[in-house]
Amino acid sequence: MSTQSALPNETVADRTLNTRALRADARREELRLLALLSPSLLLVFAIIIVPVGWLFWLSLFDETGALSASNYARFFEQASYVKTFVTTFKVAFIVTGACVLLGYPLAYMLSQLPRRAASICLIFVILPFWTSVLVRTYAWLVILQRKGLINSWLIDLGVISQPLSLANNFSGVVIGMTHILLPFLVLPLYASMKTIDTDCLRAGMNLGAGPVATFRQIFFPLSLPGLASGVVIVFVLCLGFFVTPALMGGGKVIMWAMRMEQTTSLYSNWGAGAALGVVLLAVTLALLGLFQWLLGARATGVWSSR
């Protein structure tokens, strides 16, 4: 309450009437909101920021405890690291490409179907999305291994005489990861395709463009932002993917995350493992930042769309 009192019917020239009480009230309000947020923020800080920051710190020291850049220099000097990076990016590009090739037609079909049919088809996208990565990786192991479904069918049909090696190698990793990451591309792409105004397409056809020209000149350009966000998410997730390459790579396909696990668990070289993590995070954030800068969209959009 204020001690200054204004007399009725008298204009008060003082423009700071009660500001102290009002500011205190505003501060109380802010503190209340922070109190609501603080448990969550504290947890995130303790479990993400502190450990990740700690790893960054570790990555700056070599085995003798001296400050050095040797953990990072290793990436260029040792062929095995270079090979890991090459493998990782190769997988990421191929999987992202495969997701685009499969995901775009699927999302396009979903966006063109009547609402009811689309929502039924969407179940087939969302269910795998929420099924454990382990379960899906296991399924692909069963399907692709030497004595697995594909090979036994093909041999029974007489197409091949020797089993193809589909699992425990590069192709197994790519197939498994494509399957797991496909919904991450389809869902944001479908959501963005749904927002394309049908009147735009009608207008295009009205102006004499055929179905193909309408698609190429109107629909496709309008769907690009959704496609871009799906591509970025899939690519970024590929870079740090662990479960599928670890189980389906047969020890031959060493990707970035596996390398981190091996360096820290197997060799207990925390500095080197941490340096790998730092670079991985930097690349991830750079890609997301670049995407956000180009399109101004929220990179976490896919999570709210499921």
Place this chain on the structure above:
Amino acid sequence: MILSIAPSALPISMRAIEKRFGSVHVLRDLNLDVEAGEFLTLLGPSGSGKTTLLMILAGFTRANAGSIKVGGDEIIATPPHRRNIGMVFQNYALFPHMNVSHNIAFALKQRGVAAKETAERVEKALEMVKLAGLGERRVDQLSGGQRQRVALARAIVFEPRIVLMDEPLSALDKGLREHMQIELRALHRRLGMTTVYVTHDQREAITMSDRIAVMNAGRIEQLDRPETLYSAPKTQFVAGFIGESNFVPVESRDGSVWYEDRKIRTAAPAPAAGRYLMVVRPETLRLVENGEAADNVNVLSATVGDIIYQGDSFVCYASLRDGRQLTLRDYCRGDVLAKMPAPGQPINLGLDAKDTILVAAEG
């Protein structure tokens, strides 16, 4: 006008209210007194600060500075639930998970009123808004008008000191809106609670209010009774916002008012030397036949542009010699319409000295 002032009605006194959102100054040094039991309307275009002021009054928005006293108690930093102010929102904000009775009983429940008394008061409130017997209805089973009444009953059932309404009728269609205006007005007369009403509809404001505060760009331009606002607007903004207006640029010099080289007869003495705008209401203009003009009538020569027949009345658009448009409106009684010159013909427009209104020219 005699108001039955309820003993619970309290006056509101707002002083030096300041509100900024970031760098935008929404309210500037705003002062306003609402009398006990008065129906006061905040009228203004969107962005004028009227809703912000109402939200500050209700306690949902915090002012940067200022004082609000209700019956002498400072409430500017009081949380909304301790202000004892009833509120009706534009979208009614009825609680969809409760039936009509529970919606209305909500405030009584918060105050720990006994079940029996609650039931009686809810019943009384329902009767008052002509919804008796609908207490068990779900909110989504109600029509727009009925929802509006429930929102109103909910806001008055706990006999608040003050009732605030934020464009409560804007979601209704025209016929229902006009009907509700009259009903709201009658209810206010019956209960006599201090009411602050926000609208952008000048006709609604004129119909319902004891006084109207016309707001523009975070200030109150004029606070007056509706008749005064219409007949004696103090600024160009008020004249333009309330009713239809023609503006004619005039000049005050040598103790007289001049339009170009023609002296304008005014009822009031000429104001201080300078440029002014003469506000001409369309219904105060009339056709003057040659040589007929009396002493206290100003005659403006113009050319008829178009005449539009509207059934009970007609509108004549005419242009003065400098090209300025004037609008004349009159009822189609007698041979008034028949006497009007054809489009393209000259016309003499008469304006009584007592109908001349001068406002300062803005900009």
Place this chain on the structure above:
Amino acid sequence: MSGDVGLPILHRQRLWLYALGGLILLFLIAPSVIIVIMSFSDSTLLQFPPQQWSLRWYQSYFQSLEWRDATIVSVKVAIMTVLVATPLGTMAAYAINRGTLRFNGTINALLTASLIIPVILIGIGTFFLYARIGLNNTLTGLVIAHTVQALPLVVLTVLSGLRSYDMNQERVARSLGAGRIAAFWQVTMPQIRFSIVSGALFAFITSFDEVVVSLFISGGETTTLTRRMFNALRDQIDPTIAAISTCLIVLSILLLSLAQIFGRRH
């Protein structure tokens, strides 16, 4: 003409698109279907379709102490994660929805960080931190780590509920004499409860299916189901896992349908 799209393109002309889309949907769903079917096979060899049916792999799942203990650990951790993440996430979403705090953007970014930061990094980092404070191989450690993973989903789900909720209702409740907490409990909460339940279900699945972080920080008596599955898969392909997988798929379907039902009610 296609019903609600209304472009002058015949369905017939689009058969190729439907065929292609159908194949891709098949690619997405077939692995799960195959696993479910094979889990009822009688054979240790992975044949499809199975020659003979039996429930032996389910028996071997339910009778194995190791698998049972791991399942119990996972269920316990998931339930506790739900109990912690749901109220915390709801509180945070409410505060963010107000949007009046100065660092709203930063707060948002922090709370959703675990969606963006590579999970392997969180796994290694958490292990490293827990090693120093003795939380590795404990239920508490697992619950805390899973809560951080589940928080963003709860926050985003509740936030979307709050965005479609009319805050004027809470304002009206306040003007009618309800304090902050009373207004939230009596008016806001009943109307966003379906979003909160959906968020809780997502938190449950997230915790139950979490692999990478659990791989680092669970072990011994607190080995989670996913960690045990991962290890088992590294060694050999045990058909018991098909039975477990089927159970997990059924659980996902169940929780998703619940979330869907609640979502529609909302």
